[in-house]
Amino acid sequence: xxxxxxxxxxxxxxxxxxxxxxxxxxxxxxxxxxxxxxxxxxxxxxxxxxxxxxxxxxxxxxxxxxxxxxxxxxxxxxxxxxxxxxxxxxxxxxxxxxxxxxxxxxxxxxxxxxxxxxxxxxxxxxxxxxxxxxxxxxxxxxxxxxxxxxxxxxxxxxxxxxxxxxxxxxxxxxxxxxxxxxxxxxxxxxxxxxxxxxxxxxxxxxxxxxxxxxxxxxxxxxxxxxxxxxxxxxxxxxxxxxxxxxxxxxxxxxxxxxxxxxxxxxxxxxxxxxxxxxxxxxxxxxxxxxxxxxxxxxxxxxxxx
DNA sequence: TATATTGTTACACC
DNA sequence: TGGTGTAACAATAT
Numbered sequence: 001x002x003x004x005x006x007x008x009x010x011x012x013x014x015x016x017x018x019x020x021x022x023x024x025x026x027x028x029x030x031x032x033x034x035x036x037x038x039x040x041x042x043x044x045x046x047x048x049x050x051x052x053x054x055x056x057x058x059x060x061x062x063x064x065x066x067x068x069x070x071x072x073x074x075x076x077x078x079x080x081x082x083x084x085x086x087x088x089x090x091x092x093x094x095x096x097x098x099x100x101x102x103x104x105x106x107x108x109x110x111x112x113x114x115x116x117x118x119x120x121x122x123x124x125x126x127x128x129x130x131x132x133x134x135x136x137x138x139x140x141x142x143x144x145x146x147x148x149x150x151x152x153x154x155x156x157x158x159x160x161x162x163x164x165x166x167x168x169x170x171x172x173x174x175x176x177x178x179x180x181x182x183x184x185x186x187x188x189x190x191x192x193x194x195x196x197x198x199x200x201x202x203x204x205x206x207x208x209x210x211x212x213x214x215x216x217x218x219x220x221x222x223x224x225x226x227x228x229x230x231x232x233x234x235x236x237x238x239x240x241x242x243x244x245x246x247x248x249x250x251x252x253x254x255x256x257x258x259x260x261x262x263x264x265x266x267x268x269x270x271x272x273x274x275x276x277x278x279x280x281x282x283x284x285x286x287x288x289x290x291x292x293x294x295x296x297x298x299x300x301x302x303x304x305x
Numbered sequence: 306t307a308t309a310t311t312g313t314t315a316c317a318c319c
Numbered sequence: 320t321g322g323t324g325t326a327a328c329a330a331t332a333t
Contacts (some may be wrong), residue, residue, distance in 0.1 A: 001311065032329095072312080083314080142312075142330050187323065205311070254310085288319045294323070295311075299328090 001254050002088040004168070004202030006247035006264060007072045010094055013259045014032035014136075015067040017096050018076070022131040026059045028052035030125040033143065037157070040082065055149055059128075071164045071201035081152040085161075091255040092138065092145030095119060100131035141255055143177045149305070151194050164201040169246070182223050191219035191292050200238065206251055209273040209297050211237040217305045219297050220289065244269065271287065272298040 022129070033051040044054050059130060063079040074086040074094070086094065095118065107178055119137050120127060128136040136148060150158060165181065166173045181199045193199060194208040203211070212219050214237035217230060225288065226234065250256060250264030259261060271281055276289035276298045285302040 087312085089313090091331090132313080140330095142333085144313095144329055185322075192324090195312085294326075296309085 001206060002092065002256050003072060003252070004069075004242055005202035005207070005248075005266065006250035006256050007069050007074060007088065007202070008246050009250045009258055009264060010088075011067050011069040011074055011132065012096060014074075014096060014251065016138060017134075017259065018064045018067055018136070019097075020063060020065075021063065021134065022063045023059050023128055025129040026056040026129045027088075027127040027129070028125070029120070029127070030057055030143065033061060033125045033140065035137070035146060035148045036144070037154045039151040039154040043151065055147075058149055058158050059084070064194060070161060070167070071197055072204070083150055083152060083155055084147040085146075085158065086145050086149060087137070087148075089140070089142070089144035089146075091141040093140065093257055094259055095137040095139065095257070095261060096133050096259040102133070102135060130160055146247055151224070164197050165197060165199045166201065168200050168202060169242055174198050175232060175235045178238075180230055182226065182231060184223035186222070188223050189219065189222065190217055190221050191295075191297050193223055194238070195295070200235055202242070205267065205297065206253060206270070206273045207241055207245065207293060210245075210271060211241045212299060212304060213272045214241055216304055218301075219299050272300060274298065 022080060025217065034055045036051065036055055036058070040058060041054065044058065046057070049057065053204065062082065064076055065079060066077040068075040068077065072087065073090070079082060121139060122142045123139040124137050125140055125143070126138040136288060138145070145169070145255050164232060166177055171247070191208050194203045194211060195205065199275055208219070211234070215230070217231040217234060245251065245266040247259055248264060248266035248269065248276040249284065251267040251270065252263035253267055270289055275287045278287055279285070280287055280300040280303060283302045285300055287298050288301050289296055289303065
């Protein structure tokens with residue numbers, strides 16, 4: 001499940017590979033995955049083209065100038081004042097294969113079945129072809145992810161981009177900013193608070209569980225109930241856990257793989273996520289699971305107060 | 306076959 | 320008006 005650390009990993013590994021590459025062709029195999037901003041559409045002269053054809057037509061011959069991240073959204077900057085927004089949602093993948101690896105017909109391991117799969121697979125919905133012979137594959141088992149092509153002058157109108165809260169890992173996100181956010185939502189429970197993209201950007205189910213274990217706080221505690229030292233621990237937890245996870249290239253839970261096909265290694269360090277029914281590494285108590293707002297979370301009933 | 310999965314949004318309620 | 324909580328939605332595997 002790609003959250004901030006996984007998306008950051010994808011961006012860091014794609015940036016040097018994609019920068020200055022020229023797109024020679026885009027193949028859209030499932031049109032519901034792609035969309036275009038209204039200004040982008042109005043720039044296209046051939047009105048009769050299908051959405052997928054328009055998408056491919058605009059991208060053809062564009063160069064990639066940068067690859068960035070905001071919250072869990074990947075932003076691929078393009079020449080000609082366009083940007084491609086990519087959201088991986090639950091099961092999206094971006095896999096990059098250069099000419100050499102394509103020729104060797106390298107097979108990637110499916111994380112559920114551990115069977116080798118070659119690309120494109122039945123879950124490959126969009127393929128980017130570059131002029132140097134390399135390819136970028138967008139795969140998505142659940143088909144919840146999307147690729148949205150927008151013009152630079154309409155990027156501010158992308159609602160989700162405008163509404164994201166602060167980036168937790170930037171240095172000017174301080175405890176003071178964080179407490180301001182806490183004060184805005186006194187009644188919320190801690191886990192849903194952490195997962196709200198408008199309050200702090202980029203945290204999902206895995207890292208909310210891990211951050212709360214680090215901070216020794218129960219997911220069901222209300223924001224209002226936190227004393228100052230607990231607010232500080234929670235803030236420290238956000239910074240520490242996310243930074244460690246980025247360092248380990250994220251967690252390969254579910255379908256997440258890096259653009260190289262390699263796994264993220266932070267899953268080895270999970271203390272509570274996915275450990276329901278197992279013993280707490282710290283105190284030996286059985287890790288419990290709970291449902292909050294329809295989401296399953298795990299916590300240690302003894303370590304987290 | 307019913308269920309679980311997640312980020313996001315729609316909507317009801319106060 | 321806006322904070323809050325819940326349900327619904329997308330598609331698939333098991």
